[in-house]
Amino acid sequence: MTAAPKAIVIGGGLGGLWAALRIADAGCQVRLFSLFEVKRSHSVCAQGGINAVLDTKGERDSIRQHIVDTIKGGEYLANQPPIKSMCESAPGLIRTFERMGVTFSRTPEGILDQRLFGGVKNRRTCFAGASTGQQLLYGVDQQVRRLESQGRIEKHEWWEFLSLLLDEDGICRGITAMDLRSLEIRAFPAEAVVMATGGFGQIYAPKTTTSTNCTGAAASRCYQQGARFANAEFFQFHPTAMIGTDKTRLMSEAARGEGGRIWVPRNPDDARPPHSIPESERFYILEEFFPSYGNTVARDEASRAIWRVTRQMGLGIGGSDRVYLDLTHLDRGFVSKRLGAILDIYRKFAGTDPLSQPMEIFPAAHYPMGGLWVDFEPDASGGMRPGSLRNHATSILGLYACGECDYAYHGANRLGANSLLSASFSGRVAGESATNYLKGLARATAEPSERILTEEVERQTAINRRLMESDGSENPYRLHRELGELMTSKVGVVRANPELEMALAELQTLRARLGSASLGNSRAWANQTLSFTRQLGDMIELAMVVARSALERDECRGAHYKSDFQIRIPEGKFPGDPEYEDYRARWKANNDRWLKTSVAEWRPDGPAIRYEAVDLGVYPPTDPRDYR
Amino acid sequence: MQDWIHLRIRRQDGPETPAYWQEFRLPYAPDQNVVSVLMRLREHPVTIEGTWVEPVAWDSNCMEEVCGSCAMSINGVPRPSCSALIDDLAQPILLEPLPKFPVVRDLLVDRSRMDTGLSRVKAWIEIDGAWDIHEGAPRISPAEWSENYLYSRCMSCGCCMAACPQYGSHSDFIGPAPLAQVRLMNAHPTGRYDKTDRLHRIMATGGLSDCGNAQNCVRVCPKAIPLTTAIGELGRQTTLQALKDLFGRG
Numbered sequence: 001m002t003a004a005p006k007a008i009v010i011g012g013g014l015g016g017l018w019a020a021l022r023i024a025d026a027g028c029q030v031r032l033f034s035l036f037e038v039k040r041s042h043s044v045c046a047q048g049g050i051n052a053v054l055d056t057k058g059e060r061d062s063i064r065q066h067i068v069d070t071i072k073g074g075e076y077l078a079n080q081p082p083i084k085s086m087c088e089s090a091p092g093l094i095r096t097f098e099r100m101g102v103t104f105s106r107t108p109e110g111i112l113d114q115r116l117f118g119g120v121k122n123r124r125t126c127f128a129g130a131s132t133g134q135q136l137l138y139g140v141d142q143q144v145r146r147l148e149s150q151g152r153i154e155k156h157e158w159w160e161f162l163s164l165l166l167d168e169d170g171i172c173r174g175i176t177a178m179d180l181r182s183l184e185i186r187a188f189p190a191e192a193v194v195m196a197t198g199g200f201g202q203i204y205a206p207k208t209t210t211s212t213n214c215t216g217a218a219a220s221r222c223y224q225q226g227a228r229f230a231n232a233e234f235f236q237f238h239p240t241a242m243i244g245t246d247k248t249r250l251m252s253e254a255a256r257g258e259g260g261r262i263w264v265p266r267n268p269d270d271a272r273p274p275h276s277i278p279e280s281e282r283f284y285i286l287e288e289f290f291p292s293y294g295n296t297v298a299r300d301e302a303s304r305a306i307w308r309v310t311r312q313m314g315l316g317i318g319g320s321d322r323v324y325l326d327l328t329h330l331d332r333g334f335v336s337k338r339l340g341a342i343l344d345i346y347r348k349f350a351g352t353d354p355l356s357q358p359m360e361i362f363p364a365a366h367y368p369m370g371g372l373w374v375d376f377e378p379d380a381s382g383g384m385r386p387g388s389l390r391n392h393a394t395s396i397l398g399l400y401a402c403g404e405c406d407y408a409y410h411g412a413n414r415l416g417a418n419s420l421l422s423a424s425f426s427g428r429v430a431g432e433s434a435t436n437y438l439k440g441l442a443r444a445t446a447e448p449s450e451r452i453l454t455e456e457v458e459r460q461t462a463i464n465r466r467l468m469e470s471d472g473s474e475n476p477y478r479l480h481r482e483l484g485e486l487m488t489s490k491v492g493v494v495r496a497n498p499e500l501e502m503a504l505a506e507l508q509t510l511r512a513r514l515g516s517a518s519l520g521n522s523r524a525w526a527n528q529t530l531s532f533t534r535q536l537g538d539m540i541e542l543a544m545v546v547a548r549s550a551l552e553r554d555e556c557r558g559a560h561y562k563s564d565f566q567i568r569i570p571e572g573k574f575p576g577d578p579e580y581e582d583y584r585a586r587w588k589a590n591n592d593r594w595l596k597t598s599v600a601e602w603r604p605d606g607p608a609i610r611y612e613a614v615d616l617g618v619y620p621p622t623d624p625r626d627y628r
Numbered sequence: 629m630q631d632w633i634h635l636r637i638r639r640q641d642g643p644e645t646p647a648y649w650q651e652f653r654l655p656y657a658p659d660q661n662v663v664s665v666l667m668r669l670r671e672h673p674v675t676i677e678g679t680w681v682e683p684v685a686w687d688s689n690c691m692e693e694v695c696g697s698c699a700m701s702i703n704g705v706p707r708p709s710c711s712a713l714i715d716d717l718a719q720p721i722l723l724e725p726l727p728k729f730p731v732v733r734d735l736l737v738d739r740s741r742m743d744t745g746l747s748r749v750k751a752w753i754e755i756d757g758a759w760d761i762h763e764g765a766p767r768i769s770p771a772e773w774s775e776n777y778l779y780s781r782c783m784s785c786g787c788c789m790a791a792c793p794q795y796g797s798h799s800d801f802i803g804p805a806p807l808a809q810v811r812l813m814n815a816h817p818t819g820r821y822d823k824t825d826r827l828h829r830i831m832a833t834g835g836l837s838d839c840g841n842a843q844n845c846v847r848v849c850p851k852a853i854p855l856t857t858a859i860g861e862l863g864r865q866t867t868l869q870a871l872k873d874l875f876g877r878g
């Protein structure tokens with residue numbers, strides 16, 4: 001008897017749930033793993049919205065424009081066929097979400113409302129109040145529960161993915177996972193595995209807007225078992241995150257857009273409360289640095305300016321990593337109406353009212369554009385060929401990846417409201433590819449040999465045993481804090497090669513020190529320190545990929561900024577001027593050298609990086625970006 | 629200003645072992661919430677008596693009060709701990725696992741019964757499949773939307789269940805959170821197609837009639853979801869349904 005072919009999906013955020021639905025809809029049995037109840041996944045954090053061209057605002061918005069905006073936003077670094085297919089599928093995805101009951105905000109006529117979001121000219125972003133990610137996730141969560149009740153999806157919540165089962169040919173044949181309560185480690189054979197385990201902002205903790213479980217450990221484990229990891233040096237920093245020691249919370253761009261001003265006291269030792277510091281003694285950072293844009297400069301510019309003032313000029317409030325984001329000069333009624341959601345979050349988590357006291361903020365790691373390398377098959381129209389087994393396949397046969405843990409859609413920088421879209425879309429595509437892969441398997445349902453299962457379970461059990469018995473002097477939580485500080489200072493908003501070299505050396509030291517970590521927690525039941533310490537080791541491996549990729553890439557592109565390699569537009573010069581043409585030639589030469597995907601492979605002594613051409617078939621770069 | 633943050637934590641090593649209390653004192657720092665303090669504590673888990681103990685187990689994820697993970701009882705009130713600011717809490721701060729749910733370890737509880745409740749009431753919209761049918765759902769007026777939206781923000785934190793006198797291991801009562809989802813699903817233009825089925829499910833034992841109208845749920849809900857309004861509306865819907873059933877017009 002041949003059982004229904006089995007697939008495993010790891011991760012219950014938007015990506016994972018879409019993948020699970022797609023596979024189950026095609027009649028294959030799915031096992032879904034998550035660290036906790038799937039509806040608590042990080043996807044709930046997204047407030048802003050999800051992009052899809054509906055063209056209901058009389059702006060002649062077009063899918064072509066969405067494609068171009070996405071490509072340009074990523075500074076051409078993303079392969080274009082997947083972007084094309086994603087933008088084309090977006091309206092259909094939104095309609096499907098709507099049928100699932102997602103409470104999208106409405107126009108007076110009762111259709112989906114759309115709003116303007118950063119980096120684009122048209123109203124293209126669907127939203128659900130101030131909790132879009134939560135609402136989208138619940139939509140698919142409910143559908144997964146429906147299929148679960150029919151026995152078509154089997155959930156394994158509170159189970160942690162530990163490793164892949166690889167057979168003699170290096171093909172993925174399942175996983176091992178640990179029950180986070182009993183700590184039992186088990187092998188789960190499966191013919192296809194989809195990783196949907198989210199991002200890795202926690203390598204910058206606490207200066208990150210991501211959830212405490214966004215460690216990237218799962219993707220790192222695949223990488224350490226041979227999966228390629230791409231574009232790791234590209235990490236988007238959000239300029240205005242409110243201060244916190246647990247994590248920093250995002251204060252949306254809208255705060256600056258509606259007139260918020262960023263400043264510090266000219267004298268960092270000025271201990272007076274902000275409202276009693278006279279105008280003449282305030283340094284309005286963005287207004288002084290960017291006289292024409294002022295407080296509305298792009299995210300990256302704002303982050304770098306704040307970095308310069310705090311870390312290089314030493315002008316952070318009280319010498320710390322803080323600057324003011326001030327709304328107190330604005331009309332209270334206006335601010336309450338336009339920025340209600342921000343005010344609520346700030347009041348709730350800081351305990352002070354931004355209407356009467358400036359907010360305190362700092363840039364934070366927000367979104368990794370890099371992730372597991374995945375393939376695609378182009379078709380004649382320039383998109384991704386529907387149904388191809390190659391779409392979203394990692395470099396390990398039988399292993400797929402989708403959502404924030406892949407690298408596919410955002411190039412060197414992500415456009416706002418595009419990642420809920422990419423997570424959903426890629427989840428569905430990865431699910432479809434995995435299904436087709438399962439259906440086409442020649443070896444049908446032959447189980448991988450018992451030896452592979454037992455050896456891998458044993459290897460994982462031995463890791464646990466070693467950690468539980470270790471009585472070194474290092475505390476894993478403190479090491480994590482050191483990792484975050486190191487990455488923030490040396491592999492962050494602004495980068496320089498000597499510091500990156502130092503960072504790599506320090507990461508080696510951290511890795512060695514983790515070897516003498518002591519858990520201080522010996523109970524073989526719901527032992528969170530054990531699971532965390534394992535994740536920390538994997539975070540350090542990923543941090544090395546980020547640092548190494550950043551070191552090797554000698555240019556500025558998107559979120560990756562090295563001041564030593566900046567190519568500036570000559571001031572006051574325009575196309576036709578010899579200086580401008582000289583600049584254009586340098587820009588072209590730089591693209592010839594660096595417009596490439598960086599691909600990391602794990603080696604015992606650190607990652608090896610090589611470069612791969614980008615498919616620019618839809619909209620090749622012809623002119624440098626010029627915002628003047 | 630205080631010099632210390634003083635915690636009394638109810639601990640339990642496993643589901644079957646007895647609970648016990650431990651006290652901790654950390655140097656005061658500004659801008660702290662209960663989770664950030666627990667994070668500091670796990671780096672140096674030493675009690676007031678100077679004993680090095682195992683770090684406290686608890687649950688958290690988003691830290692923005694949208695994932696529902698970190699609910700626990702704080703000074704006797706069930707609430708998310710990420711938004712419980714230290715400066716607003718009376719000390720010593722009493723931390724206990726969220727009541728009514730089985731303890732896994734320390735402040736970590738098992739809330740799977742909430743999931744079971746959602747399945748029991750079919751808290752989903754029946755769709756043909758998660759593919760595009762080239763059509764969205766029927767229109768929804770902004771007024772209707774804003775009422776529905778209140779309920780769609782339920783994050784299954786379990787606070788309402790913890791506060792409900794009728795809910796717990798002693799009873800089958802499904803609890804306020806899944807009931808509110810019935811209200812939400814029954815209001816959706818195509819979710820309505822399964823309204824009768826959902827109503828029958830909450831007219832059975834452990835359903836709506838077990839609500840004792842204590843109104844605790846609505847008082848503790850961190851998202852200010854009008855749970856009692858939902859329960860009231862469902863009361864009317866089930867009464868009508870009972871009449872329809874009686875006269876054979878199900």
Ligand SMILES: Cc1cc2nc3c(=O)[nH]c(=O)nc-3n(C[C@H](O)[C@H](O)[C@H](O)COP(=O)(O)OP(=O)(O)OC[C@H]3O[C@@H](n4cnc5c(N)ncnc54)[C@H](O)[C@@H]3O)c2cc1C
Nearest residue numbers: 011012013014015035043048049161198403404417419420
């Ligand atoms: C504050 C904030 C605001 C944002 N706002 C927006 C926005 O407005 N618009 C937008 O488009 N994007 C936004 N984003 C980005 C977007 O929310 C995410 O990129 C997206 O939701 C990621 O979804 P995912 O499914 O890939 O991963 P996640 O939702 O992170 O899910 C990961 C899943 O993997 C599981 N997992 C991880 N490791 C393991 C393991 N070892 N074993 C088992 N399971 C595991 C977890 O349990 C979880 O279920 C925002 C991000 C942040 C931080």
